[in-house]
Amino acid sequence: MEPPLTPSFKVVIIGDENVGKTSLVRQLCEHKFETSQTPSRVVDFHIKPVELPDGWVKITIWDVAGPARFQVVRESFYPGCTAAALVFDLSTHITFDHLEGWLEEIRKVVPQIKILLVGNKKDIEHSSPVNLSTFLKKEVLIPYIETSAKTSEGVEEMFTLLANEAHSASKSQ
Ligand SMILES: Nc1nc2c(ncn2[C@@H]2O[C@H](COP(=O)(O)OP(=O)(O)OP(=O)(O)O)[C@@H](O)[C@H]2O)c(=O)[nH]1
Ligand SMILES: [Mg+2]
Numbered sequence: 001m002e003p004p005l006t007p008s009f010k011v012v013i014i015g016d017e018n019v020g021k022t023s024l025v026r027q028l029c030e031h032k033f034e035t036s037q038t039p040s041r042v043v044d045f046h047i048k049p050v051e052l053p054d055g056w057v058k059i060t061i062w063d064v065a066g067p068a069r070f071q072v073v074r075e076s077f078y079p080g081c082t083a084a085a086l087v088f089d090l091s092t093h094i095t096f097d098h099l100e101g102w103l104e105e106i107r108k109v110v111p112q113i114k115i116l117l118v119g120n121k122k123d124i125e126h127s128s129p130v131n132l133s134t135f136l137k138k139e140v141l142i143p144y145i146e147t148s149a150k151t152s153e154g155v156e157e158m159f160t161l162l163a164n165e166a167h168s169a170s171k172s173q
Helices: 021-030 068-075 093-097 099-109 132-138 155-171
Strands: 008-014 043-052 055-064 081-089 114-120 144-146
Touching (some): 008 155, 021 043, 021 155, 081 099, 099 114, 114 132, 144 155
Parallel strands (some): 008 055, 008 081, 081 114
């Protein structure tokens, strides 16, 4: 059982349209997966208790819409975030090529934000992006996990890692 007074952290899920951000949150919170594409809501949020080695924390997960036209409104939700999950689609390499743009967008608002890189749609047959190891060598502090919102593989671990990033950021402040 989680104790009543738990530290709480604001985290955000970013990445291109259709990479599976909303599906990952839904799998985590409701254990559901839908194949239909629902129109993007600009923002949605969910509160989830997560158990870490140090004890329970709560994360408020802000799920923002990926399309470029929402950039300005998205940026208004970034202040106060301690960690971000940056999601790309392992089967659509263009979503990997856009990662630098996403880092720029969020670091412009929260320069010290902790990032977790997430390669989603692991269940679809794919080849890993050729520049993935180069990216991870350049961004040495960014942990990486592969997930499937469809089968739920890696989803709990993803949000535990994200909560851990947020928690460690708060300890180093
Ligand atoms: N096979 C497979 N399909 C997935 C997975 N995750 C999401 N999808 C599908 O990808 C589509 C887009 O998923 P969303 O979760 O809406 O994507 P999003 O990143 O929230 O997109 P925006 O809100 O528009 O930015 C949907 O049809 C999902 O069913 C996955 O892990 N595997
Ligand atoms: Mg979405």
